[in-house]
Amino acid sequence: MSLFKRSYGASPLHLIAHLAAFAIAAYAIAQIVRGGTVVNFIAWFVGAAFLHDFVFLPLYSGLDRLARHRTRGRRGPATVPVINHVRVPALISGLLLLVYFPLILGLAERRYFRATGHHLEGYARNWLLITAILITGSAVLYALRVRRAHV
């Protein structure tokens, strides 16, 4: 092993690639900072990752763990665990809410009206509708699978 690799812990290419990336990133961040509102930008840049790592991921893992505990033992036929029939609709519905919460909760009504000439309406209804379809579909599928396993 070369001296460089021993002391640095990876090949020179590793260092060069990262230095190049840091240089580009530093330039790009400087351009954003030039537009003012430095603190707000950094808060969003770091905050978004922080929110994902320490709020969002623990939250959905925790809910998943809870769901697994609640459904333990209710396995029905061995090949048809109920947990995934809870997981799938819950995760997809939750994801839709995560992505479309400004429309669903009507957070930008004024701006939306100014842009489109229409009021923000129907999104909460549509989200509930999709959620209902997902839950129903998942339940029907579960019932079918259980039946097939019993036959």
Add this chain to the structure above:
Amino acid sequence: MARTLSVGYPSGMSDRALKERAARRRPWARDSKGAPRRAPPGPFQPGFWRSPLRGPWLTSFLGTMLGVLVLIVAATGLISQSSYQPQLQHNSPFGSSGVIGPLLALPAWSPSWLYAVTQGLHITVGLMAIPLLLAKLWSVFPRLFAWPPARSPAAIVERASLLLLVGGSVFEFVTGVLNIQVFYPWHFNFVRAHYYGAWVFIAAFAAHVLVKLPVVARAYRERGVLKPLRDDLVHTRLEPRDPDGLVALSPARPTLSRRGLMALVGGASLTLVAVNVGESVGGSLRRLALLAPRGRVFGTGPNDFQVNKTAATAGVVAAASDPAWRLRVTGVRTLTLSRRALMSELPQRSHTITLGCVEGWSTTQHWTGVRLADLAALVGAPAGASVLVQSLQNGGGYSQLTLAPAQLNDPRTLLALCVNGADLSLDHGYPARIIAPAIPGVHCLKWVKSLTFASV
């Protein structure tokens, strides 16, 4: 059950041998007396993470698919940036793009719908990538708590780049997703931050791909690219233990196979696409766009299609409906033309043109009006001139902009007066608006007041 899963690692090393080898390799993991430093409790403990699905193959597979989608989103984003022609006056909300980029541009002969396609892809593929990004982050999450936090200078460097990678990716997706819903809970300029934020992400992404390529190649070589997807739940086994510690030391019983996880991720991606893509594709699909910001279906009248910025919002209702409106065209000489003169004294051209918004939605309509090139000739504009277009809107974003010579000379570029055989409505730009092929919709300026042709 958990025990049966943890036996039989092909690497052939026991827990103890692995630990000892690891300790020899990283002297900084020992304190001053030579005793191994203990990791803090909780997530820092190697046994804390229990999902039996995590491992180098899973992360490689998610990363490969995410990587492909990211490349499409990055390329279409760069195309959009160059389509704004930010080097021309008034065109970019934050000046030129600096020394990096734009690198990719649409050719001048593009079909009119090409920008709508690339930008529709930017939004659609971006939405599609969200579940993959979340799954990818989940798959490597234990690494955030690796102990000791850095084992070498290289590891410190890599962790710093991961902050840029994770911060950059989440920042880009969050700002993009909120922008298409016209929700701006921040103080910075969205376009500037989203564009340069993308460069932070792209730079960190490139370094990450370069460094991880051998890890991915090894995972595929050892496990096969698709083979782990063949296992159903009963046959779902741990991956062999890996040096990065992704594979759980005390795994729980699997409740989902790897292909089940991929089906969940893929299903989530397809759902996001299904509820949104109708606003990009249009037609009857628009009715399926249940959550798309621009999924509304209008009536069947000639002016019944998506509006971006109403006449009332632009504050032009009085000026635009004033019969005394005249278009001021300036080249070598200046002409003022009434709407009637524009319609009766100049050749009328019609083109079916797709307007594509940077927010990903689009609309295809049949436009009629005067060729911009004809107006340029009328006032003796110099060859190779660009044109400054000003609207009746008094200040504010996109109240004026510059069209490049190639755009101006394109025979499909119109000063449109009618749409689908009827006069433009006020919200669609009456008395006259720009219609040009394959440019961001917002550059098809409405309520035009004056055209000034000048050499660049």
